[in-house]
Amino acid sequence: TTKLIIDTDPGIDDAMAIFYAAAAPDIDLLGLTTIFGNVTTKTATRNALRLLEAAELDVPVAHGAETPLVLPPFTPSAHVHGAEGFGDIPAETPKGSQLDEDAADFLIRMAREHKGELVVCPIGPLTNIAHAIQRDADFAKNVKRIVIMGGSLEEGGNITPHAEANIYHDPHAADVVFGSGAQVEMVGLDVTHRILCTQGDFSAIAAQSPDLGGMLQKMSVFYLHFYETVGKFDGCSLHDPAAVIACTHPELFTARSVAMEVSCDGETSGETRLSTKSGRKPIDVYMAVDADAVKALFLKRLAILP
Ligand code: BDR
Numbered sequence: 001t002t003k004l005i006i007d008t009d010p011g012i013d014d015a016m017a018i019f020y021a022a023a024a025p026d027i028d029l030l031g032l033t034t035i036f037g038n039v040t041t042k043t044a045t046r047n048a049l050r051l052l053e054a055a056e057l058d059v060p061v062a063h064g065a066e067t068p069l070v071l072p073p074f075t076p077s078a079h080v081h082g083a084e085g086f087g088d089i090p091a092e093t094p095k096g097s098q099l100d101e102d103a104a105d106f107l108i109r110m111a112r113e114h115k116g117e118l119v120v121c122p123i124g125p126l127t128n129i130a131h132a133i134q135r136d137a138d139f140a141k142n143v144k145r146i147v148i149m150g151g152s153l154e155e156g157g158n159i160t161p162h163a164e165a166n167i168y169h170d171p172h173a174a175d176v177v178f179g180s181g182a183q184v185e186m187v188g189l190d191v192t193h194r195i196l197c198t199q200g201d202f203s204a205i206a207a208q209s210p211d212l213g214g215m216l217q218k219m220s221v222f223y224l225h226f227y228e229t230v231g232k233f234d235g236c237s238l239h240d241p242a243a244v245i246a247c248t249h250p251e252l253f254t255a256r257s258v259a260m261e262v263s264c265d266g267e268t269s270g271e272t273r274l275s276t277k278s279g280r281k282p283i284d285v286y287m288a289v290d291a292d293a294v295k296a297l298f299l300k301r302l303a304i305l306p
């Protein structure tokens with residue numbers, strides 16, 4: 001099994017990814033760390049606790065950074081994931097609470113305790129990961145892999161013509177991660193735009209998994225509606241689930257090994273591109289995917305949830 005920490009801004013597709021991890025027999029979920037992005041970090045922590053309680057998973061949540069590394073704080077926009085992160089599903093206060101330790105310290109400690117084994121899967125902006133790299137010189141070596149949902153190489157952006165949302169919200173942090181020397185894998189729009197789920201797919205999940213699948217189905221209505229407002233009628237992308245699936249099933253993807261950097265200003269801010277900086281270690285940029293296989297795995301595993 002894969003020892004996994006998901007760094008997340010839940011978020012509708014984040015919820016899908018976390019429930020997938022809950023259902024996957026090959027994932028040992030060691031914790032969730034939270035970050036701003038789709039919602040504020042406070043809301044992300046509340047939502048993460050809520051998802052774990054719904055899934056009856058007893059794993060720790062560590063609260064993450066509330067502002068980007070360099071850019072000024074921003075107010076998340078509600079139009080993609082709803083004001084509270086889960087579409088039209090109302091906010092609820094979870095029973096549990098987060099760790100005293102912050103996200104970066106938790107990541108550093110887990111990477112030491114599970115040296116050479118821990119896989120970190122960031123599915124939001126990369127601020128916490130950058131803090132962990134900057135706070136502990138050994139973090140990049142201690143982690144086995146950092147499998148990121150974010151960026152794009154040939155596909156263009158989704159929040160601007162140049163930038164994917166997770167990278168855009170903290171480009172400086174993403175550049176720290178790309179330049180860290182860690183085993184970094186980028187699951188970006190080049191692949192996630194190929195993996196689509198329709199209302200029919202979510203209805204099928206809900207039929208087999210009325211509680212958790214039903215919750216995802218309700219959220220997906222809002223999410224799919226957003227996709228339609230931007231002219232996409234063939235379903236929503238499984239961005240965040242794709243990254244979690246890449247953690248255990250890299251063979252379903254084809255990667256290019258290239259050094260990468262991030263534009264941190266101007267019109268292209270948040271663009272991920274081939275690096276011209278000398279001495280950067282190549283990372284694995286996922287360029288192609290067996291989308292049917294990824295989707296089949298997603299549907300099959302969610303179906304076993306209550
Ligand atoms: C990413 O941005 C967020 O809106 C999603 O949750 C996903 O992590 C896609 O660009």
Ligand code: CA
Nearest residue numbers: 011014123124
């Ligand atoms: Ca996300």
